[in-house]
Amino acid sequence: MSLVTDPRPLSQIPAPGEERAAAAAAERAARVELRRQIATLERQLSDALATAFVHATPDALTSAQAPAGRGAADAPRLLGLGELEAVRDALATRLGGARALLSAVGERQEQARLLREQMLREPHRHRFVRVARRDLGEPGCGFWEVRPRLGLVGMLMGWWQVKVSSGCPLAT
Amino acid sequence: MSGAGDDGPPDRGAAGAEATDGWIAGELAAELPGLALSSLVAPVGGPRTTPGLRRRLRTLSDRFGGARAVLLRSEPVPAAYRAFYRHVGLDPDVDRPPGEAVVLDRLVHGGFASSDRLADALLLAVVETGVPVWALDDERLDGPLGLRTAVAGERVGEGDTAGEAPDGQIVVADAARAAAVLFAAPAASHAAAAGTVRTRLYAIVVAGVPAIHVEEALWTAAEALTEG
Numbered sequence A: 001m002s003l004v005t006d007p008r009p010l011s012q013i014p015a016p017g018e019e020r021a022a023a024a025a026a027e028r029a030a031r032v033e034l035r036r037q038i039a040t041l042e043r044q045l046s047d048a049l050a051t052a053f054v055h056a057t058p059d060a061l062t063s064a065q066a067p068a069g070r071g072a073a074d075a076p077r078l079l080g081l082g083e084l085e086a087v088r089d090a091l092a093t094r095l096g097g098a099r100a101l102l103s104a105v106g107e108r109q110e111q112a113r114l115l116r117e118q119m120l121r122e123p124h125r126h127r128f129v130r131v132a133r134r135d136l137g138e139p140g141c142g143f144w145e146v147r148p149r150l151g152l153v154g155m156l157m158g159w160w161q162v163k164v165s166s167g168c169p170l171a172t
Numbered sequence B: 001m002s003g004a005g006d007d008g009p010p011d012r013g014a015a016g017a018e019a020t021d022g023w024i025a026g027e028l029a030a031e032l033p034g035l036a037l038s039s040l041v042a043p044v045g046g047p048r049t050t051p052g053l054r055r056r057l058r059t060l061s062d063r064f065g066g067a068r069a070v071l072l073r074s075e076p077v078p079a080a081y082r083a084f085y086r087h088v089g090l091d092p093d094v095d096r097p098p099g100e101a102v103v104l105d106r107l108v109h110g111g112f113a114s115s116d117r118l119a120d121a122l123l124l125a126v127v128e129t130g131v132p133v134w135a136l137d138d139e140r141l142d143g144p145l146g147l148r149t150a151v152a153g154e155r156v157g158e159g160d161t162a163g164e165a166p167d168g169q170i171v172v173a174d175a176a177r178a179a180a181v182l183f184a185a186p187a188a189s190h191a192a193a194a195g196t197v198r199t200r201l202y203a204i205v206v207a208g209v210p211a212i213h214v215e216e217a218l219w220t221a222a223e224a225l226t227e228g
Helices: A016-054 A058-065 A081-121 A152-157 B026-031 B051-063 B066-074 B076-087 B098-109 B117-129 B211-226
Strands: A130-132 A143-148 A160-164 B036-043 B133-137 B146-149 B170-173 B178-181 B198-205
Touching (some): A016 B026, A016 B076, A081 A143, A143 A152, B026 B146, B036 B211, B066 B098, B117 B133, B133 B211
Antiparallel strands (some): B146 B170
């Protein structure tokens, strides 16, 4: 049987109490850092919702914003390292989902704007095509639509134009 | 001097006291820097609300539309409370911080609903500053208020209405017992009610909330309780 000896000089080996204190200090520093990360993620998640609202797509974030459910222990208390990590990770996941959704919505809006431009430039090539304001990221419930000028006559003569509907239907 | 029909600013001397900082248990102070409790003792003018209070709530109702409600969480004070909720294991999308909850209620009900003077005063304070204020019956309290964690088997409040606080839950307490769970309504045994003559208003301060907002919240509530 061989003894494993600490190679450090005796004066450099910390007492057991000192080691515990150093470990506690390191853990506390880790908790401080996790709380900082949580605050940052929370702010970014709020900003994502605000961005979605400004671009008229708050519904897109509903699933990303919705919490998974009330936790078993939802009383205010001091969280340990593992719990703070779990909060941080859950927020990071939600933020990732929110950003992916925003990105997808932004892409769809860009495509819709492109289509509207093409409709305005060449209405005869986009007969009866409709683009909703909502799809463009604009408030309101109107549509941009390619319609024949003068109804049937315009249809037969190939006179096409883009019309903007007047807005939301009246409440019944 | 303020009155029911007076539009001018109310007299700050009417509340007759200074806001004081409460004590914070060592472990909470070490783990959650910036956490504080500020309190102010104020007389209650009477149970009925005043026309001036109702008018102020109506005016505030016009300032909070749907857009403001959505963007509120990005403002500094609500954002600070949201972050702190996460730090103590609460989900602010489930247990809404009071500043957000009242604005959502306003959207649902079409306005800030006026009820009795105490409720109106606390509502006014949180809407105007974003800092929630709670009210305890000063005569039921034993010494200054503070924040600490509950011990196993401890109850919040006393009597039949007292609820059990899980071990480690952060509570608002006086020298004798816990009077409320952090960010929750006070225990019925200690809450200010219709017959309360003098109330101890308190606000929970978290990192990122300017002291001036906290003081303003307490004074707003105190003045609303004494005016008229």
